[in-house]
Amino acid sequence: MTETETRFPAPSSALTFDRTVARSHAHRRALGEVFVADSVADGDSTFYTSVQIPRAHSLWYDRTTVYHDSFAMAEAARQGSFVILHQHVGVPVGLPFSMQRYEFDVTDREAFRDDEKNPLQGVLRYEIVSRVDRSADFSDLTLAGDLTVDGRVAMELSADVVFLARADYEALRAYQLGRVAASGPDYTAAPLPAAAVGRRDSRNVVIGAPVAVGSDWDYPLLPDRRHPALFDHDYDHVPGPFIIEAFRQAALDTAVREGMLGTPNAMVMSCSSHFSQFAEFGAPLECRSTPLDPTRPGTARVELELRQFDKVLTVGALELAELTGHEDPFLNRTEARR
Structure with a gap:
């Protein structure tokens, strides 16, 4: 389905894919890192955003299969949650926040197949399912929603976000x-x-x-702040998207080492992450990876912990589906000789 043919129920039918939202609303500095095009409210608690993933990207296009990276759409959805909060809920730009939980499940893998012509785009619907205002600048919010691609629900998502008064954040x-x-x-x-x-x-x-620790594997993390996508702007702590990417890579390597997958060419079918403390620069970070029994046929499941200062800062779990037979032919193309 082309851009002009894409149809979604009202009021999301008013959404466009013509330009990006303000980069500050998506918490990005580079225009090329903004994946949210538009947003619209449906009452006080339901919101829609149009999102699009570029066909060429230094991180999200760096894949070996014919499927788009589900993490790319998860990043678009993460940005979309901020756009909704700033544009429709009244949260001011610059107010400190902490994403305390982020989860997604891929419900339709084929919706992520790359047609090698069009960027992957869709409509994200979010609902505020819980909100607790503790002061003018201190709120707990829970969002839940889904991503529709070509009229098909491709992903379900939920997140917990806490906003803090700047003075409280700086003291913390x-x-x-x-x-x-x-x-x-x-x-x-x-x-x-x-x-x-x-x-x-x-x-x-x-x-x-990694280093083997009993039945687990411990991986050192490499937060290189020169990376243009994972460190799009300055942070006073190691950002969540970097941590989740480390979880993905550790899960892939563990699944192959343990014989759960025959290849690291796999799609993340589900991801859950819970952040309890900030991870700091200038001190070693490691990810402990524990293989688990899969919950769905043909998948591998891995539990993960981010550790620093002998404390667990973040926990998560990923489910991976091997994509053997779905390698990208554009990767190793051969030119016909004349």
Whole structure:
């Protein structure tokens, strides 16, 4: 279905794909990193955004299969939640926030197949299912929704977001940053080979070789702040998208090492993440990966923990579906000789 043929129920039918929203509303600095095109409200608690993933992108197009990266749409949905909160809920831009939980499930894998002609686009519907205002600048919000691609529900999502008064946030961060006694390098390990984590470009590898710890694997994290997508702007802590990408890569490598997958060419079918504390730069970060029994045939399931200062900062679980037989022919094309 082409852009002009795409139809969604009202009021989302008013959405356009002509331009991006303001980059500040999507919490991005580079225009090319904004994946939200438009938004509209349907009452006080239901909202729609139009989202589009570029066909060429330094991170999200770095894949080896004919399927678009489900993480790319998850990033678009993450941006979409911020756009809704700023444009329709009245949350001011610049108010400190913390994404405390983020989850998604792919409900239609074929909706992510790349037709090699059009960018992947769809409509994201979010509902505010819970809101607790503790003060003028302190709110707890729970969002839940789904992503529709060509009239098919392709993904279901939910998230918990906490907004803080700036003075409270600055006091909290001053206390937490005091734990880093002396700023050291962000990482010292060498990255795994790109192919080991389903990538082609080594610059997109964010973990090093693991160490076996019983039945688990511990991976060092490599937060290289030169990365143009994962570190699109300055952060005072290691950002959530980087952590989730590290979880994905650790899960892929673990699944292959444990024989759960025959190849790292796989799609993330479900992802859950819960953030309890900020991860800091200048101190070692590691991801502990634990293989689990799968819940669906043909998948691998891995539990993950982000650790720093001998504490668990983030926990998550990913389910992966192997994509053997769905490799991208454009990767290794051969030119006909004349």
